[in-house]
Amino acid sequence: MAYLAANIISLVYRFCDEKHLPYDRDVDLSELTYMKTGGRAQALLKPLFSAQVAELLSFLSENGIPYKPIGNTSNLLFLDEVDYPVLICSAGMTQITVDADVGRIVAQGGAMMPDLARAALLSSLTGFEGLEGIPGTIGGGIFMNAGAYGAELKDKLIGAELALPNGSVQYFTIADLQLSHRSSVLRREASGGFVCSATFQAPRGNAQKIFAKMEVYHAKRHKYQDFMYPNLGSIFSGSPYRALGRRDRIFKLISAGYYFLNYEFKLFRRESPINRKWLNDIVLRRFPLHYSLQPFSDKTLNCLVNRGQGTAEMVRFIRQMEDLVSGQIPLENEIVEEF
Ligand SMILES: Cc1cc2nc3c(=O)[nH]c(=O)nc-3n(C[C@H](O)[C@H](O)[C@H](O)COP(=O)(O)OP(=O)(O)OC[C@H]3O[C@@H](n4cnc5c(N)ncnc54)[C@H](O)[C@@H]3O)c2cc1C
Numbered sequence: 001m002a003y004l005a006a007n008i009i010s011l012v013y014r015f016c017d018e019k020h021l022p023y024d025r026d027v028d029l030s031e032l033t034y035m036k037t038g039g040r041a042q043a044l045l046k047p048l049f050s051a052q053v054a055e056l057l058s059f060l061s062e063n064g065i066p067y068k069p070i071g072n073t074s075n076l077l078f079l080d081e082v083d084y085p086v087l088i089c090s091a092g093m094t095q096i097t098v099d100a101d102v103g104r105i106v107a108q109g110g111a112m113m114p115d116l117a118r119a120a121l122l123s124s125l126t127g128f129e130g131l132e133g134i135p136g137t138i139g140g141g142i143f144m145n146a147g148a149y150g151a152e153l154k155d156k157l158i159g160a161e162l163a164l165p166n167g168s169v170q171y172f173t174i175a176d177l178q179l180s181h182r183s184s185v186l187r188r189e190a191s192g193g194f195v196c197s198a199t200f201q202a203p204r205g206n207a208q209k210i211f212a213k214m215e216v217y218h219a220k221r222h223k224y225q226d227f228m229y230p231n232l233g234s235i236f237s238g239s240p241y242r243a244l245g246r247r248d249r250i251f252k253l254i255s256a257g258y259y260f261l262n263y264e265f266k267l268f269r270r271e272s273p274i275n276r277k278w279l280n281d282i283v284l285r286r287f288p289l290h291y292s293l294q295p296f297s298d299k300t301l302n303c304l305v306n307r308g309q310g311t312a313e314m315v316r317f318i319r320q321m322e323d324l325v326s327g328q329i330p331l332e333n334e335i336v337e338e339f
Pocket residue numbers: 034068069070071072073074075076090109110133134135136137138139140141142143144145146147148186193194195196225231232233234334
């Protein structure tokens with residue numbers, strides 16, 4: 001339990017009422033979150049503009065009230081047994097404005113990356129094609145420099161407007177944000193800043209070529225990504241199969257053989273293997289992983305799925321995998337501990 005005392009949380013509700021800031025009380029996170037997990041949140045706040053976010057952050061920090069920004073929760077594992085105090089959601093800030101003549105796009109922190117990719121396509125601006133299938137917001141994407149198919153958010157980003165706990169709204173340049181592979185200054189320093197909007201600069205491209213790329217990526221994603229069970233994309237930034245191979249020579253040989261056979265498939269049909277159940281079963285035989293409900297996708301060991309096993313089992317799997325890959329690949333999913 002991390003619930004705030006009634007008199008403290010009522011301060012938050014009163015602040016929101018006075019500032020006309022939309023919010024929900026006592027939210028069931030298993031209904032709200034992308035992974036369909038989590039206990040309850042005392043307050044889910046949905047600010048509408050950057051000055052309002054800044055005022056909110058200043059109010060919360062002055063009163064020592066803990067909070068966490070959230071976007072679409074597509075990288076967040078909220079724990080079933082934990083009740084959370086204040087979540088600040090960007091769902092009220094989803095506008096995207098395009099100036100096609102100068103190749104400039106301004107997107108609010110809660111705009112979805114697929115919508116950014118589609119807005120760029122409609123104006124024949126290129127460089128966002130790989131983001132089309134990432135189910136996250138601009139804010140969540142900047143936090144971890146999301147990317148796929150050779151495109152990362154940082155490629156076309158020139159800066160972002162952040163609301164800070166001191167009550168100010170500041171413009172961070174791309175250099176200030178220090179984006180690197182699946183990371184940023186926000187992720188590394190946990191300063192409590194909230195991405196309100198981001199500005200991108202992109203060159204003109206050929207709309208048909210942009211469309212064709214997006215279509216290929218979309219189809220590919222469907223082949224290798226689990227879409228049956230709630231999940232959070234990749235658990236690790238990197239291949240756990242390769243990391244396990246470094247630990248166990250026999251598994252390395254078997255998986256090399258598996259990939260060799262599938263390479264022909266990939267090379268000539270330009271498709272990725274769509275189901276690694278056979279290889280996953282070998283992993284289960286060679287490594288000490290035992291479950292009543294399989295916690296990962298048949299398509300890949302690197303995707304945690306919700307089959308109703310509960311988050312204690314999910315965390316147990318993540319921790320075991322972390323031990324097995326012994327720091328060779330960083331954890332990409334974020335476990336939201338009590339705060
Ligand atoms: C099916 C699937 C496929 C995926 N594929 C990819 C992929 O190809 N590439 C990739 O990079 N990722 C992928 N992901 C992971 C995920 O979509 C990304 O990490 C995305 O950037 C998360 O965005 P979000 O809005 O859901 O953020 P959330 O999960 O809500 O939050 C993630 C982090 O960002 C912080 N945050 C969120 N909004 C803000 C804000 N406005 N200001 C400050 N901090 C904020 C949160 O506090 C949290 O720490 C995938 C996930 C799924 C479920």
